[in-house]
Amino acid sequence: MNLMERLGLTKPVVLAPMAGGFGTPELVGAVSNAGSLGSSGAAYLTPEQIREVGRAIRERTDRAFNLNLFAPHALPDISEEQTVIAIDELAPMHAALDLPTPSLPEKVQEDFQAQFEAVLDVRPAVFSFAFGRVDTALLENLRQCGILSIGTATSPVEARRLEADGVDAVVVQGGAAGGHRGGWMQDDLADTLHLVRETVQVVRIPVVAAGGLMTRQHVRAALDAGASLAQCGTAFLRAHEAGTSAAHRQALAQADAGDTTLTTSFSGRPARGLRNLVTEQVQQPLPYPYQNALTRQMRNAAAQQGRPEFLNLWAGVGAWEGREGSAADILASLCP
Ligand SMILES: Cc1cc2nc3c(=O)[nH]c(=O)nc-3n(C[C@H](O)[C@H](O)[C@H](O)COP(=O)(O)O)c2cc1C
Known part of the structure; x- marks a missing residue:
């Protein structure tokens, strides 16, 4: 399948x-x-918010767009003792932000099935997901609705599993990528181009390259390696239209090569962001999604109060190559 033709794209880039x-x-x-594929990360949204976002996007474009969720997982077991330790680590940070001692909210994640039904209602051209596999029956639902499905892999093995499940395309995420690691098996933080070359040998579905693609030369190299499209995240974090907080934008503008780290401190799942007080000091986080829920109040307050040391400063290895500008300008700078 030619993804660009199927989605009516004129540029080989995915937001x-x-x-x-x-x-x-x-x-x-x-x-x-x-002319590219815009994507909305809806994993933390309620079903009603997903429907609202769908309407808001449709008000702005009649072209193809993508809604993305995190694949569902059973909640891990956590002990009282673990929770106390995690709360103790965050308590001084809460105090510094004038917040009460952190506590776990009753609801730590959204209900995937209800989110998925909201996605079907919105009927985006594409549904993508990360963190694992989704039921093959759901992939069939998507197909019947004419929605293209894209899974996320961090290795060729994961890409093959997703293909066997029946996805239409796969994002391969190299180790340089900003934000959460999207796979579920062993993650060797592979070089993006290497991962593309290896994966196109073992799957027949289109492969989308992600991780560290910050310039048109990077995008060109990913396409030359066999990718059908290049998915860029960090490059758009400083777009005028992005929702990135002022503190996060400033940290990105000052970022140097080598300033990112993989951390579980904010969410309990490995994610890449700029090193700060939290990535250095929070050593015993709860597993995902508990830690994510536990740090939400701190992250929101830090963004509001302009305190980057307490903020999840998601960024890929290429953050130092990023620039500020309109989404259209940034996109033009990425297109070969
Ligand atoms: C701020 C941020 C949030 C992200 N959230 C998601 C997400 O919700 N779902 C997802 O599949 N990938 C998410 N990612 C990962 C991206 O899909 C992609 O793999 C990554 O941005 C590519 O690397 P780059 O940041 O170097 O361009 C996120 C990345 C960033 C930077």
């Missing part, structure tokens, strides 16, 4: 889905209108 308010409907609409 990466970025859950957490980065990929606003304005950003998604601007990217889709410019």
Whole structure:
């Protein structure tokens, strides 16, 4: 399948889905209108919010766009003792932000099935997902609705599993990528181009390259390696239309090569971001999604109060190559 033709794209770039308010409907609409595939990271949204975001995107574009969720997992077991330790680690940070001692909310994640039904209602051209596999019956639902499905792999083995499940295409995420690691098996943080070359040998579905693609030369190299499209996240974090907080934008503008790290401190799942007080000091996080729920209040307050040391400063290895500008300008700088 030719993904560009099927989706009516004129540029071989995908705006990466970025859950957490980065990929606003304005950003998604601007990217889709410019001939690429805009994506909205909807993993943390309620079903009603997903429907609202769908409407907001449709008000801005009649072109193809993508909604993205995290594949469902059973909640892990956590002990009282673990929870106390995790809370103790965050308590001084809460105090510094004038927040009460952290506590676990009753609801630590959204109900995937209800989110998925909201996605079907919105009927985007594409549904993508990360963190694992989804039921083959759901992939069939998508097909019947004419929605293209894209899974996320961090290795050729994962890509093959997703293909066997019946996805239409696969994103391969190299180790340089910003944000959460999207796979579920062993993750060797592979070089993006190497991962593309290896994966196109073992799957027949189209492969989308992700991780560290910050320039048109990078995108060209990913396509030359065999990718059908290039998915870029960090490159768009400083777009005028993005929902990135002022503190995060400033940290990105000052980022140097080598400033990112893989951390579980914010969510309990490995994610790449700029090193700060939290990545250095939070050593015993709860597993995902508990830690994510436990740090939400701190992250929101830090963004509001302009305190980057307490913020999840998601960024890929290439953050230092990023630039500020309109989504259309940034997109033009990425197109070979
Ligand atoms: C701020 C941020 C949030 C992200 N959130 C998601 C997400 O919700 N779903 C997803 O599949 N990938 C997410 N990712 C990963 C991207 O899909 C992609 O793999 C990554 O941005 C590519 O690397 P780059 O950041 O170097 O361009 C996120 C990335 C960033 C930077």
